[in-house]
Amino acid sequence: MPVGSNRKKLVKRTLRKIRRRWWQIIHRSLWPSRSATNSWEVLPYLDAYSADSDRKVEKGSDIKEKRVNKVQLPYLVSNGLAPEHRLLDIGCGTLRAGRHFIRYLNAGGYTGLELSPKVLDYAVLSVQQAGLSEKRPRLVLNAQKNLRFEQFAGETFDYLLAQSVFTHLPPEHIEECLAHVPSIMHEGSVFFFTFHQGRAYQYDGKKSFMYPASFFTELANRYNQVLRVRDDYPHPKGQKMAMLKLAQPVAQSRTNSVPSAPTPRPHGWSLATPPPISKATLPGPDGTLAPAYGVLGTSSCLQRKTDVLGAKRDAEQIGSACADAS
């Protein structure tokens, strides 16, 4: 690409960032109670995230289809998804990708789970507008907000997908998901999820998270699963795709998947008791416990914000790579 066009792009991007920052400052001073940043500071993480998704859909963003929404169906089909399969789309959003799955799968085959009520309302509407009602997609509001999948007790899915979800979730929610997902998988189920791969854990202070692959591998080992990070996922912004299966026959795996007695956690947090603020709880690029930035293991954004140094540095490091994870 010619140097001139690169420079133009850089100038444009910088101007956009300055404009956005100015707007944030003005917005915050004029309407402090409406400020998005406020909710990240005061609400538990998933409440703030849900409110943020609500706001986005009200503003009309996260509605328009992007390239990433078109690659998901072909990718899963090339990995064996067939019309008769049952798919759980964790964090289905406004169904920008979900619509393609609904069209492809047999009636009743698609289930979407979503945190934000307004996003889900929009999703329901979009099914009608796309003329897909006869496919009877099941769209479930995750009112409990956790990822223990109690809404689906007694059911299993052939395929599970979480596209651009772990990119926005702190470690304790991801661990919760991997600890409980075996309860809705059978021996042949496959769980695909994407993440932002980083050399070490990074958090931007709002809703962008980067993880080294070793973070997921260790969790998978802990919960008796087999995980492979794939190199063939054509995500336009470089998110990595991981593929997870149960390691054991399901009966054994279910009893083993959530240890009843407290056991040492890979990175020093537990689901019941969030760990303290730490700069050394996640593995570095080589899997060792190298210093990692950010604040882990708490749902309090207030606490996370207290790590000003870490969050600011992370924001700089993550930068535009995570500006729009989806």
Ligand SMILES: C[S@@+](CC[C@H](N)C(=O)[O-])C[C@H]1O[C@@H](n2cnc3c(N)ncnc32)[C@H](O)[C@@H]1O
């Ligand atoms: C970036 S969007 C991606 C949407 C969709 N997967 C796609 O590719 O278009 C992430 C979605 O996950 C939802 N989400 C995040 N955490 C969730 C949770 N714990 N339970 C259900 N949905 C969640 C968010 O509300 C958001 O709509």
